[in-house]
Amino acid sequence: MNTTFRNFLLVFSAVLLFSNCAKKGMPDGGPKDSIPPVIVKSNPENFTTQFTGDEIRIYFDEYIKLKDLQQNLIISPPLKYQPLITPLSTSKVLKIKILDTLKENTTYSINFGKSIVDNNEENEFEYFKYIFSTGTYIDSLNLKGNIKHSLLRKPVEATTIMLYEFDDTFNDSIVFTEKPTYIATTRDSTNTFELTNLKEGKYRLIALNESTNNYTFEPEKDEIGFVAETISIPTDSGYTMKIFKEIPDYKITRPNHISKHKIIFGYEGRIDSLEIDPISNLPEDWETWRFKETGKDTINYLFKPEIDIEVTDT
Template identity: 30%
Template sequence: MKSVFCNIMMIFILFQFWSCATRGAPGGGPVDRIPPEIIFSNPVSDSVNVSGNLDKIAIVFSERMEESSVNRNIFISPYLNLEKEWKGYDELHLLIKDTLLQDQTYVLTIGAGACDEQQNKMEKSQSIAFSTGPELDRGRSGGRVFGLDKTETVSLFVYALADSCFPDPRDKKPLYISQTGLGGRYTLSYIRPGNYRIFAVQDQNNNLLLDALYEKVGIPYSDVRIDTSGSIPEELYFRMSVADTTRPAIIDVKSVSDREVQLRLSEPVILTDTLCALTDSLTGEELKILGLSQNIEKPNIIDLFVNSLKLNNTYSLSVSSLRDSSGNESEFPERRYFKHYVSQDTSKFNLLTMVPKDTILNFRPDGEIFLEFSHPVNWESVDINFKIISKGGKAVTGKWLQSSFYDADFIPENGLTPDTTYNLTLNLGKVLNLWGEAGPDTVLTSQIIIQSSRDLGEMSGIILYSGNSADTVALKCVEVGGRLTSSLRQKVGDPFSFRLLSEGGYRLEGFMDLNNDHRYSYGLLNPFVYAEPFTVLPDTISIRKRWEKAGIELNMPCQTGTILK
């Protein structure tokens, strides 16, 4: 019996020993959520007069690290040939295979994408700087990349500017590198005084180049000057986009009914620029195009509406002036042929959606008023037969903001008045589709009662901007949670006001619409064009009932790229 007991104890002890030797966090207890960090390095950061024959850099982390993530997110500027050698799971030796330059500051950066064994990322990038001379470069910069997912990390590529230099992240590796941390924030440290251009790059394969076919890029709205005074430049913000340099092209053309032709493109285009001509190949007769509309479900498809296509006839479609949002335009008109073999469309024209449909209490002054039809509609006929009348008999004027020929939002010219009841009517029997066919002979009604002004607040302030006073800023006020509450456009320097806001938290942001195209321009890589300057107020604005949050100052950055274009 004693022998059996001893054997059991021996097995238990061996099991415990084997468990302790297994790599990974011990079971039980709270889940580790603490981000790792560097706790020791040799050379120590800020070391000077380091020998040019230095043969290795040692780094010790606070946690057991996931080696591959560290290997992918370690950079040194200027570039050195480094060989990685792990000593256990928390200590990394970087063996230097080059000779160090004289009087040179080297910056080793462990990017925020490095994580421990529990997949906790570093809170921010950490840099270790040392110099082979008596002094370190001390220049700093920083900012934020907006629109990233919580776990997403992008790299910041920094290039020195010179008269003979045109930095392009697609074919030139950066001089300095950092990565975004929590909230998309980044810092750059130990930069030599000079003029620099910074790009935000989604460097998925860690090759220190932008692969523009599948990686996003943030183009700066300004270059950065690092001087010897030690002052920190204004934060530089980025928005990411695909660096599209490809001209849009036609993929396919087909008829989907006797009244509709679909034009499938390689990418979405700006519809107002597109020119189309449809011809019967047999007779040479040109068919009248009643309208063009971006497809609701697939934005790279253009819906083209005509009076009638003849069964089994072949048609020629000529398309020109295809231009995408990056400014790439088709080089010359394209012509495609297709044969119509789809039967006649016999479906009935009707209203699919009306918002609001029924009586609604406490309707927001900026609440959604929306119509969607089964067929492309003549919106002039909708405008004539849709009425919003206050209880006192006053008509509300406004305009329809079309998403397509099928649907649109009604935007009141002067908004809706609090504490007011409105009756909405749509005489559907007089609304016409593009072919002049009316909807069912019925009048639809609904009623909305607008929120009381006692439940609403407002915000106001001024835009500060050192650029051209004639420039236009596009502002938007977004309720925390993502709902766009209101937007406006105005000249800089003028006071702004967002009224009739429900109680809650709001985010205020704006961009300088320098080309007045009513949309944000992300810039171009070649030929290089700066992005439009933008800013986001860092603090949430709290709105209370019957209260004005006044005195808000929104500092708009300038497009100060005069160093090199």
């Protein structure tokens, strides 16, 4: 056997050996990972008191990522400036950088909802809350209840629950301008809620089905519910709130003459009846027909004979 042929056999044998070894090392599928991430440690530890820092680190036993964080994150009491929370991709460390000035003697809760998942199978580490206090103790009182819709029987969409401290500064317009003292959201389709880590005191309870997550009431967009009486905490009572769409005061907008035989009127609020009275002389054969456009706050006003209106700038 010549040297060239012998070298060829050695190389070929080595390739076969490597191939067989590689096959033995290949995963054979196995059971799917269904275990969510586990916290190894936190710095500072969860439920820390006399918190004075501006950064929190939470270490996990596997790589994690954040999924739909903005839709899940609830910080109570709400902060003026949202903290920077990473990782944006994958890491074993969750870092929270606080950008706001924290209130003295206040217990804060950072609820991640279902946003923390493992990197591979996206197993959810559900409703993890990091809690800390700038005072000497953690507030531990809570308030529970549920949400119903005043008109619909179907489950209510995720609703923001807002608790306002009832003191000398409270007034009925506060829901339009200021964020609440504490916030929570309803869980999935159960329509139940729980506000936690509350301090003793008197409060007013309000629910919002928000179009934007700004924790203030926008009547044109949002649905609202509330408990009429003042609530004293601690309490063993549960509260039911019915949400509804507030009907704004009736207002009609400037008409728009869109063709020779049609004028449209936009309006806001509830309209039960509408009289349209022309202020100029009309022909004897004048006929009109009006109807409300389905799904729109618009009245269509049709007429004949046609009128040709010349529009000029003034």
